[in-house]
Amino acid sequence: MYKEYFGFVEMPFSIVPNSRYLFLSQRHQEAMQNLQAGLGEGGGFAMLTGEVGTGKTTVAKAMLTGLDEDTCAGLILNPTFSNTDLLEAICDEFEVSYPEQASLKQLSQAIHHFLLDNHAQDIQTLLVIDEAQHLAADVLEQLRLLTNLETDHRKLLKVLLVGQPELQQHLQTTQLRQLAQRITGRYHLLPLNVEETGKYIAFRLEMAGGSDMLFMNASIKSIAQHTHGIPRLINLVCDKALQLSFHAGEASPGRSRSIPSNTVQRACQQVMSFQAEVYHSPQVNRTYQRPKWMKYIAATLCGLGMAYGAYIYSPQYFERLTFSQLEMANEPEIAVKSVIAVKEESDIPNDIKEALEAGKQRSIAIQSLYGLWGYKSSVRDGLCLSEPQSEFICRQQKATLSELINENVPVVLNLELNQVPLFGVLYSVSSDSVELLIREQLIQLPIDALNELWSGDYVAIWKQPLRQTLKYGYQGEAVTMLDLLLSEALGEEVSGSDVFDEELKSKVAAFQNWQGMTVDGIAGSRTLARLQKLTQLDAPALLINSGEQK
16 A cells, blocks of 8 residues: 555554564563563562553563573463463473373473473473463462472573553452562563654664654654554554555655654544543643753953853653553663752743642652552552551651662652642652652653752652561571572572571571671561562662763
């Protein structure tokens, strides 16, 4: 249809999976790194979640493609299994033979023999299950039992669960608490932002043989807003825009090579009108003109010494995004330097003030913070009054921005604008600005402006599932988790044992000595609290951008 018209060798925005069109944004790469780390030595389960169309399967397949010959991997798509069906599917995927009408025990034994044979050949076995939110609780529990086969150093079967956000809620049930505790790597894949949307569109046009960027910056922003950054929806909108442009004879050789903005708007409206209601309200982009000092110029005019400075302005955007239980990506740490001089609150534009003023409710900000952990919080959670059975701790604390960057987790900042208390989640940091998440809006603010609004008070949450004293001779899941956390803190190998033995006692003593605590080798309340605050294995990370935004 429009392929020859625009000079493509193939359709650039087909929604049919094609490995040539594998676009790994920074978020996708971070997801792969986090999951690979979670499935490293000692790990048994990892979990990747995200909204429909964000590229979860793309990440999973990219991970499988990049595996070395020492890993035997299998992929199960769209599982709607009973216990027996699941084990049969695993056997079929790994070509493990089993008797007809095999029982659960026979299937489990067949899989265990297969895992042991692989281990004897120093081969790690990885199972990836896509659309895992469809698995029933008893089937997920059967998966956990499969991973019980292990050596002193590693699990013989590692499992990556890929699913929609409902999977996170599924694992918060009491029935699946043992499985949830074994997940050592989690990542919630966010939609693409405006910049990533532009790169994604340009990448697909180039891969299809296109020589021009057919979508103007304003159109890219509009596409990102209407599609909420969902790659699959971006494909549909761009494909429709190319169709409309072709039929109208636009963007042809000899004329403008960009598709008109009104054509892109029509494409957005036509495609998105058929999507779920949650997508019908586009994101809102608003501009904050951020001053940036130019080089100081001195001149002497008519005997009068006069120095003058000029500001040039670079548009910065904050976007209204649809966040569903976000989890942050890991970025390398940087030192934050203030390069923007905002000396008075009046320097903050009115639209930014209006967005900040939406954060008057502390409880909503705290619940947003819980959402970044992939946790559906209660009213008590939002009030920083953790439920008795909750594994989370919520505390009001005080720190500098540099200290928060070193902590590397999002927190709720207690702000004050014109003597009115406001609250926003510290979402990301760059060399000269921060992003605050307030009521599903990301607001970019220069660090100097933040310093005018924030005096250092903040609310932090962290997981503390271990609260009962553990000591020599104890046995169980809690001991296994204690060993995992200590090994992470001390940089030592995980034993994989569920018995509190002399080796684990020495790890506790080493941690206590390192932290300047009383050394007794007993994991009491103070030791457990300190350890779990330092080692949040599945915590969302503060997004830190070292590059200057243009």
